[in-house]
Amino acid sequence: MKKLLIIVLTICMVVVAGCATAKKPAAQNGNGTNTENGGNTVIDHTTKPGEYADGVIGENKSESSEHGDGIVPGSVYDKDGKIRYDSGYATEAMPAVDIDYGEYPVDVYVPEPVYPGGIEDGQITAGTLTAGEIKDLDDLAHWLTLWNEASWDNVKKARGLNVENVIAVKAAPMAEVKLIDGDNTLYTAVADIYGNAYLLYKAADNGKAAAVVSGSDRKELTLAPGAVVELTQAQAVSAAKLDLMLMIDTTGSMGDELEYIKVELKDVIERVRKEQNIDIRISVNFYRDEGDEYIVKYYDFRENIDDCVAILSEQYSNGGGDYPEAVHTAINNVLQHNWRQDAVKLCFFVLDAPPHSEDEIQSINAGMLKDVESMAAQGIRFISVVSSGADSDVEVLMRSFAVMTGGTYLFLTNDSGIGGDHQEPTDTQYEIEPLNDCMVRVIKDYVFAK
Template structure:
């Protein structure tokens, strides 16, 4: 890890007084969260990588839309798709071997594609794998013509023979001998020319429960700066933004959302109105937020880029129906070509980290985690990743948006 060296520490420490002012009598304490982790969560060894974040925070955000909070939170990014051997070694090791069974995500049957047309990569091409006439995996290519499909995603068995599987791209059967990623990337070249797509859809799914009170105001300012920066620096693309904020069952609300719009002020104003409150127990209504984002936001069929940032500090409730609901939302995201990019805040545990990484992997996204380097918020566990750069969160998010839309 390369440490971020340009933080203005005196300035940041002044904001710690703000954090203490946010603490309330009804906050979810670190002790509450540690207790909740033992209910429905097996204990994982972290190999010494975890610093044991407590994640306690205020039940009351103040809704202050202070632009001075932007550009202070630090974070790292780790792309498991680009570090596949590392990912497989984690899951094959002793510490995390039970994780796939726990969340029912098995990523051992990866089938990767690079789809080109006449003159360049085919963007937004619909890629489908079928067996016996039934589609078993579908997604869309990204801005670089890349796509990944996962066979038997919720089954432990390894698929070694793909001769019974067929491939369609944009509805046309392709004559190709499919191979798993361990054998290489399936490169397909079509006679069609790439479309000049300019639509970029960005969704922000945000946990607004009380435990986010230590970081939410900073994150709101960062989201505002991200939206405004992307809009000002990318005149050649049409940017639409939308948001989903969520809490938990029994709170003032479970989800509230603002649909896609080209008017960034609508999204920025909606974000500015949100405060941290509610929650109480450790898990939150993540599954409802994901379902809302996938089904209620107006994702188009002809976008160049679709990204949903999922910002949270707690896992979903660990119940079979809820886990299945998450599976369905992730499947739908992959089919629509929506990259899920989780951003984890203080308070997550290892089970949550790996679930978020599954979400990024299966939807051809990546994983972002807030770090302790800024001194903002409660303690953040050390992610189980390789070497990474510490960046300002807002700059990191802008970088990823550019990477997946240029």
Template sequence: MAFALTLLAGWPALAAEPLWPQPAGVVPAQAAQVQHPRRQRQTAPNFRAPAATVCSDTPRMREVADPQPQPPRRERAEPVLAEKALHDGVRLEAAPSPPAPPAPMPAAALDSVVVSGARAERLSPPRRPLPPIRRQQAPVTAGVVDDNADFGGFLQLLQGHDESVRLGRDVTVRQRLRVVDAQGRAVPDAEVAVASADGARMWARTDAGGQAWLHLNAFDDRDSASYRIDVRRDGRQAQVQLRRGQKNALEVVLPVQATPERARLDLVFMVDATGSMGDEIDKLRGSLRDIVRGIEQLPSRPDVCLGLVTYRDRGDDYFVRSWDLTGNVAAFQQVLDGVRAGGGGDMPEAMNEAFDHAVQALDWRGPATTRLLLSLADAPPHMDYPQPHYDQTMLAALGKGIKVFSVAASGQDSTGEIVQRQIAQYTGGRFIFLTYKDAADPGSGPGGETVHEVSNYSVDTLDKLVVRLVREELAQLP
């Protein structure tokens, strides 16, 4: 049973006003790391609040340059991700083989920029047509688990792997927060600021059900005895106190007006596009199209904006590419059709950088939006690359109200599984994993077996599973 707390007139230990993230300005420096690699202290927001009001009419491509360029790899034989240009009628065009220079882009073509630090350059998409894509007949099957529902099992998973001590944040101390209005209805996308008396802070936004998970050790390295929690939305604000070790869930009453508007959904796909994903991408391409089509046809008819981030690694044809959120579904489906695998070489890939770009650089819409990120990968991130690392970005994702559904493809090792599950669990999402007839052989066809450390799961086709999760998320809206 949730424990409803009355509003506090004040909290002497923290007389200052709560620190809220700003929608614009310079992103504060990352918190300094302390001795324990999973206990870090955060005192300022490492993100900007989502503030976009509309999505682009056409997908705009951006490229993140490798901060430390490497010589190109020569062993690669897979096709590269095709460049796209959208002309009248949404015509798709593809990348030529290097080193041929790209042809100039016509005025009506897709607007593209290259991002390198603070500098952006326009790209001209190449012109060679794509070869026809062969649709795979076999469905892609998958299972799903909720590590917040089976939190004890999730902690056992982490305890069973020594590398988990060096990964992510300490989530062992967890508190459920729910925000409701005066009639007891969920208040989605409410901003939450948590602060200890000595200045440790974290931020979150409630999901479609008005809920957020707060992990005290993920931002506070000093085991503070109590915390002030400020919640705000639509100009209304409430304040409550949380004591460490409190067993009951917190329920905060925020007297806001009901907003029976059409649901707004921002959905971003983040895809590992290295060579090892070649077979999976061929199979997933149709599933992603079916996911987009299924969401567009949901009974609630949400106002949908779609985005895409693909990534490879250093020394490849590109590092990270993105197509910002757009409401043009037909154009976005053409972008999805152009995804090709190539590059890679070692096991880890540029997941950290892609995740940071997806959370921090895309134009997520502002208040009253449900924000979801679907991440597909078969390899862990490069933890030997400079920051930001995924554990910092997942804090920013929670602060911006971005829930992550992590999808593990064939070949994902235990480190990658831990990373994907940590991200999903911290942001309130789910861990999804592809299944096969023979767990050890992805070529065996669709089935119900998996190599991942999961139990008590059901299997469905990937597109139906993801559409169901999105439908369930939106169904929680008041």
């Protein structure tokens, strides 16, 4: 009997010791972020084959905000996205979704209410929305002139932007390139398939000695606006891999165009998947704002393109409440994904509102700019798709982020007749084309050498 008791006690001690040494799951704070990593969510990519690291940041099912049942007050949807009435789910006619007028700035056209569940497949055809592109990196002299526009001053000051001093570098295709000052790295970028890379520095460093390095290549220079550095003359090479990300604002103000955008994006995905000799993965992601049903709903990169299309089809617009949205949280989430080091990395950011201000969230601008610099260091190109209702704050930020990461600026236009009013960009010299064609062209420009 005593021997049996000793065996039982020994087993219990082993079990307790194992529990004590086991790693506890990361704690979650009020907005669903990982408190073991400075408040930033880190996605666990140690998944088994066929599994994905999908999840939600800031899932909100509190009694105060969603009555404890996952439903946002005033929403016609339940927590599963189904249409609801007090007596149950809709089976016939559907009520119109209430537009949150507080989400639109003054003098912006507010769309008519849209119907829950969106528009049935087949009622919208791809190629309906129209768009333009401005790639400021193609004309850095003009970018410097534009940067001194008085109309941009308030945004630059409020957001702490320093994007006027750009160094154009010619390096080996897809090589890492750094701007260094002694032992300090001032900026890091990744060259595109043509070997073009862009490095930024602060105006206070003008006239200082620095060096541009990439692998064993190195050139000294004196920092000056518009500097050009040629490290090598390598031939352009088409990419073998593409990681394509979509990050989409799904707040209420997107309701006038979201169903059209979904159709355009699905067409883009289908056309890109048909390209030969390219290994493609796609990640579709969605964001709203603090206090909404979710802040960011993210999906890992997938080779199963049909899965991505299905996820995209399920999304609908809701929430928001004020004009700014959780853009900063969405940008941070871009960095948490499992990007392949040897792939072309493109992030299309679909939005109609700016991030919150410094008055609302302390240090938001510094954190956001640091994340965009990290995108540049990883070779992730920021490509906006600016929708109706966006103001000059959105334009200046999105064009700046494109310059910082080697990306480009896309925007919807009024030519389609769809949605609210689309603000003209500061430059008026651009070509109008269907959004789907524009996006496919841009993707091919980054992937296939001409």
